[in-house]
Amino acid sequence: MSAAEQALSTGSGMPLALRGPAPVRVVAGFGFWLFLLSDIILFAALFATYSVLSGSTAGGPTAAELFDQKHVFLETMCLLASSVTCGFGSLAVQRADARPLYFWMGATFALGACFLRMESQEFAAMVAAGAGPSHSAFLSAFFTLVGTHGLHVSLGLAWLLIMLLQVKTLGFQPMVSRRFFSFGLFWHALDIVWIGVFTIVYLGAT
Amino acid sequence: MDSHIQPQGAAPGVDPRERHGARSYLIGLLYAVPLTVASFWAAKTSLVYPPAVPVLLAALAIAQMGVHVAFFLHISSAPDQTNNLLALAFGVFVTALIVFGSMMIMSHLNHNMMSMDELIKIQR
Numbered sequence: 503m504s505a506a507e508q509a510l511s512t513g514s515g516m517p518l519a520l521r522g523p524a525p526v527r528v529v530a531g532f533g534f535w536l537f538l539l540s541d542i543i544l545f546a547a548l549f550a551t552y553s554v555l556s557g558s559t560a561g562g563p564t565a566a567e568l569f570d571q572k573h574v575f576l577e578t579m580c581l582l583a584s585s586v587t588c589g590f591g592s593l594a595v596q597r598a599d600a601r602p603l604y605f606w607m608g609a610t611f612a613l614g615a616c617f618l619r620m621e622s623q624e625f626a627a628m629v630a631a632g633a634g635p636s637h638s639a640f641l642s643a644f645f646t647l648v649g650t651h652g653l654h655v656s657l658g659l660a661w662l663l664i665m666l667l668q669v670k671t672l673g674f675q676p677m678v679s680r681r682f683f684s685f686g687l688f689w690h691a692l693d694i695v696w697i698g699v700f701t702i703v704y705l706g707a708t
Numbered sequence: 709m710d711s712h713i714q715p716q717g718a719a720p721g722v723d724p725r726e727r728h729g730a731r732s733y734l735i736g737l738l739y740a741v742p743l744t745v746a747s748f749w750a751a752k753t754s755l756v757y758p759p760a761v762p763v764l765l766a767a768l769a770i771a772q773m774g775v776h777v778a779f780f781l782h783i784s785s786a787p788d789q790t791n792n793l794l795a796l797a798f799g800v801f802v803t804a805l806i807v808f809g810s811m812m813i814m815s816h817l818n819h820n821m822m823s824m825d826e827l828i829k830i831q832r
Binding site: 516521522523524525527528530531532535536539540542543546547549550551553554571574575578579582585586589590592593683684686687690691693694697698700701705706 | 780796798807811
């Protein structure tokens, strides 16, 4: 058997054309993966806007004057820790084990909420100091990029609550597990976007 | 041959047969935390030649994204992951086009445009 044929028939030894459709779990996971990549392309457009406009401060405060690195570091750690607890939660979904699921996903929710609270504090302080989104092109781009990420995190938290309720009411049906796995993908992808945010927006400022 | 390979490809994320246990997430954390700390250190250190700092930050960020993709999302180069990896490659390609394309075009525009002050002077 040639290497190419072998690659085409991995696992079952049956040719690709005779294997039938992929299981729903795989199709749903792949579809959600495509959605996530298109979401990342949305963020790419916002990152591009920010990079182009980051110097256009219109005489207002610059990035280096505004951002508090310690605050951002704590935000980053919250999100990273929540990514790991979400991973442990997904493993509990896989084992259909409710107690560790509630524990780890509860921790994910708490850490995500911590992150959101810190971010909204930062936004409120900036607006109160007169550095709101309407002040300069730089600040508009900043609030759009970081705000869109924050919006995704809030939607993720709402989704997580709904999923926990579904586990409580429906149990670990295949449908519920599939959704929970998609939530895990979403949450990890948000953390990857945040790496770009803290590198380009907050650390790029210094 | 690895009997764990799924004939129709695998979904991204958690493997249904637990090929990756909790260990994968812990290893990911073990890599991600030092990379994050290094990024924040690199941004304000004076030990690194200043013009090289953005390159260092970019390298650290890309490394950390790689760690997240490999250890949290479990995307690999396994045969049953081809679809996921190809989709990811396309996403990265479009992202790079949008970000670097915009930056390049806008910097050339800035370079070729007259500054606003001179433009106003001419119009008077």
